[in-house]
Amino acid sequence: MAGNSFGTLFRFTTWGESHGPALGAVVDGVPPLLDLSEDDIQPYLDKRRPGQSRYTTQRREADQVRILSGTFEGKTTGTPVSLMIENTDQRSKDYSEIARKFRPGHADYTYWKKYGIRDYRGGGRSSARETAARVAVGAIARKVLGDSIKVRGALVQMGPHHIDPDRWDWDQVDQNPFFCPDEQAAESWASYLDGVRKAGSSIGAVIEVRAEGAPAGLGAPIYDKLDSDLARAMMTINAVKGVEIGDGFAAAELPGEDNADEMRAGNEGPRFLSNHAGGVLGGISTGQDIVVRFAVKPTSSILTPRRTIDIDGQETEIVTKGRHDPCVGIRAVPIGEAMMAIVLADHLLRQRALAP
């Protein structure tokens, strides 16, 4: 059943398994005449790449992207851009245990029930390696957005530990291995996560992604609202269990007086006095920052034995060894950025068709 594509006018399809020869994406609908080479994409892949600190999986993947089509003499031609990333560190190991047992919290059981077969090597298609492909696509989406729309994200909560929004400093995000915008939080998270890692455990996280500079008018009500597309986009990321826009769940506790963002005249059009809405009203962008947060559950690949069953229905236990991230939320930051850029690029093109 076809379900591996995303987008309407800027539309991509990803393919590939964790331990297959390669993975990739075909991006259809890329406008022509954009400057594009591998060098525009690689930095985003490097940001997501595993093995860069002791806080992420030690799988070593070069994650070198190749553009196989859709460009000519350094520019996009309007034809499909095919991206391929070879898998290089498909460590040969014994999968006999995982092949027969369902790992709790993973997709082993559900893929088995759905398809009657699964590629059990490292999760196969359900592995987060797929996200490398969409991070690459996100780099192309940024080209569509141009320089005036800026998309960036940060880790704002690790387990029970929140950042202090008053200490938010974008410059800090690249200064620590957590994409954390709060220098003090980052320091305390380091020792906290060391503890989690050494205990063979894992922990969840919350990521915030913001787009600045997006014009008012993006989004196609009723069913292709900008925020419903963003919610879908973030929820497609592995391990995401919740999404909110602007104040999100906190809005449930607000009275109407406090929630609506009042407007005043500004030098360059209307000025909002607050942004509880997260930049979206009625499914359409307001011109303010677009603010999305999503929650990532802790990986279920932990060293503590868990009760499960095997493919014959027999009760058993499982310990997931292998190379895993104690906090998969960290690497979800560049992935969330990519999905935000992708959603905006699609709606930007759609809006062009409407109001040329």
Place this chain on the structure above:
Amino acid sequence: MAGNSFGTLFRFTTWGESHGPALGAVVDGVPPLLDLSEDDIQPYLDKRRPGQSRYTTQRREADQVRILSGTFEGKTTGTPVSLMIENTDQRSKDYSEIARKFRPGHADYTYWKKYGIRDYRGGGRSSARETAARVAVGAIARKVLGDSIKVRGALVQMGPHHIDPDRWDWDQVDQNPFFCPDEQAAESWASYLDGVRKAGSSIGAVIEVRAEGAPAGLGAPIYDKLDSDLARAMMTINAVKGVEIGDGFAAAELPGEDNADEMRAGNEGPRFLSNHAGGVLGGISTGQDIVVRFAVKPTSSILTPRRTIDIDGQETEIVTKGRHDPCVGIRAVPIGEAMMAIVLADHLLRQRALAP
């Protein structure tokens, strides 16, 4: 820009404005030979209908649905089912104020920016009257699901007041005007919401929708995951600002040991020892209850004057009189149920194609 459709195989399109002559939906992909008449749909519309208690808008709409096509002798034929609901209480009033001023927190400004024109009578297309159409569609989706899959919802939080999950009683849901499953909470909410209403204010809420009896295997990874489709579906409902599956944002605070749902052998297939996942792993249903929660912001239609601008960019104030719900979250319960049924019906048909 086409954006008013939802679904792949069970696919519907809604149309209509708050104060136009009628609104409706065309449902394409309804399987043949289902028993279907207006009587199957009307009860769900009645549940959503305004004016049924002092806690919802006093607009009086009969919300009588007519089936205009797609059935023959009481059964569906496989051809499009066209549903129409006439607007009867389009109270003639003076819209001159709202026509020129942007109501903060509403979609007035964004529709204006997107389309360069808007139907300002009662919100036009951005009005929650559109949800009547999808509630009607949801009734057809339930026919597709059959009797073995049960979808129902409840209000679990009103403003800062949560229900006590230990007091959850489905039978209570229809016994109070809040769709509240906790009898004690419902009582305290009555006086609380009276206060909100009398103050001309409004308040947000959280709704939980559950599907019981859905088989394992529904959902199409990677980009049409069951949970990403549910997130999109709920976020298309007016005023929704957040969606979560299973433990949702709380999962961010959990260690891996506590989050993964362990499995044991059961009499009728595997048995899970908990349901943190909310019935979805890897974007595919596990066979457990599917659990979704969404947050609804307070309506911005309140009696307190708010600062805004008009279409000429001049600063002004606005008070939204009219007939409004102090807690729009209440009527979101049947709407959330409808969207859950719709998503499941679509994925049920998609799964049939895969594994006949």
Place this chain on the structure above:
Amino acid sequence: MAGNSFGTLFRFTTWGESHGPALGAVVDGVPPLLDLSEDDIQPYLDKRRPGQSRYTTQRREADQVRILSGTFEGKTTGTPVSLMIENTDQRSKDYSEIARKFRPGHADYTYWKKYGIRDYRGGGRSSARETAARVAVGAIARKVLGDSIKVRGALVQMGPHHIDPDRWDWDQVDQNPFFCPDEQAAESWASYLDGVRKAGSSIGAVIEVRAEGAPAGLGAPIYDKLDSDLARAMMTINAVKGVEIGDGFAAAELPGEDNADEMRAGNEGPRFLSNHAGGVLGGISTGQDIVVRFAVKPTSSILTPRRTIDIDGQETEIVTKGRHDPCVGIRAVPIGEAMMAIVLADHLLRQRALAP
């Protein structure tokens, strides 16, 4: 199974059966700020309307269209335009014969096999009454195209009788009941078709539709080519069995020297010295006239008894009485025009997104 929609950005869905209470269409993606009222649509419906000459079915339908949504104060708002046409002449008759027997050449048997049920009154959904809805949509598509793109069609062959292309006169098309551009042919067709009609027989036809003024650059290779979309569009019309672009099947007999359209410099861009291609190269418009022809089979509703079977598989005979067109191709002219306008409108919007 959803299959009643057409288009990507300009996208419509039709609904309704031959003898249901009404039929209609929802048009999503109509750009805002177009002048639109029923008066813009009705003339095209009138052109298609039955009962206007002795050469078309004597069913009397007013075919009055109502716009139920999507416009405000005479202009489109960018929201879905819902169109409804009530069926008024659902002549009450005895359908017991047709209910149990499959009419050869009609869709009776195939709908039965596909759905296990069918609305047998007048063909139900398979009736050409559905085309009223798309003719109405075509009128909106023409609004999107504007005045500079002109779409018009003509009957160029009736049974074995071809027009003489050298006598083509567009002004003649509205002067005879056949939409025939050749005055002499129209005269001879009158007596020919009288003979067919009086014999209780029917005859096929070929229609040509041309678009003048379409810019170069429309069409989205590889699978949404302009000509592949046109071929699909025309083949969705009832009774159509063949479609060709430009020289069509005649191109199979041409050597390369004769087929390629040479180019010269012109005052307003390139000038082609011929138009064998029918205005499309590589799936993209050239700026020349876009030329499509399609063949319509004779209706199978004739007075001669035909051998068939009934729903129990028993052999029997059937005579289709009722009110039918001796040459259904005649009324296919405005339908073909509508589909051409629809395809062009969609690709015009798509091109805007690409090259704003």
Place this chain on the structure above:
Amino acid sequence: MAGNSFGTLFRFTTWGESHGPALGAVVDGVPPLLDLSEDDIQPYLDKRRPGQSRYTTQRREADQVRILSGTFEGKTTGTPVSLMIENTDQRSKDYSEIARKFRPGHADYTYWKKYGIRDYRGGGRSSARETAARVAVGAIARKVLGDSIKVRGALVQMGPHHIDPDRWDWDQVDQNPFFCPDEQAAESWASYLDGVRKAGSSIGAVIEVRAEGAPAGLGAPIYDKLDSDLARAMMTINAVKGVEIGDGFAAAELPGEDNADEMRAGNEGPRFLSNHAGGVLGGISTGQDIVVRFAVKPTSSILTPRRTIDIDGQETEIVTKGRHDPCVGIRAVPIGEAMMAIVLADHLLRQRALAP
């Protein structure tokens, strides 16, 4: 603008240019548990491969396909199947002439107008090399169809020379370099096409593709009819200018008595006494053979100088040297077969969802 995908449930996207490093396809919606390896695909590519006789282009491409994802231990897993074919004979040559001049009859001018840029090496994306990808996809579609549905095609007309239908012999199709089912015609075509080739000219052709064994009930009216999807599918093939189903354009000349296929009771369900309809009524398969024909124009790559303009609008002449097929219709036979298999596979899966 996304336009490089085809299909609803069985859905593929192709990518790649004539002279890029590779080309390929991603096939989404392949059901799980089908046996699939490169060996299942390669024979179809070999059939389409250039350079196999003096009647096709002398470009030498190995056209070796690799499966990069979607299979595990020789079976499909339900995840996307990524196919890649490397371009090996991208002969280094001087493209300076073609880079600046528009070849009449080719897509040079239209790609330029649409995108403002084109990859001029060998036609870039508009080259028929793209069809290698879909032939590979067609091999997977055949797996979905299984052994009971047989799809095969033949060349039935070369230039003005038709086969004699009475001499049709499927066994002959693989015995001559033309996929001609008529032994005598094949012999006379050999000398005819030698003459065309030596004259540096080219000629058009007509291909017929038949599917045997397809069940009744495939096709989704109104806009996803089986025949409208087939018409679209065939018209996406390079150089195709016309498509017909069953009697096609000849049906325009028939009276109703002769056109409708009468029915009798048979041993295994209904039996039709003829097949003018080509196996499709009302857009749904009847269970008879599905018969499609399409016309291919002569390639415009010929040795005779043709008048044209360059990208500066200056008048000039062009001679297309290079390696070209005197009758591109020959190699369109396996491509047409692939598209028929693809359309049927998609509708077979769609029908499963409807009537499990």
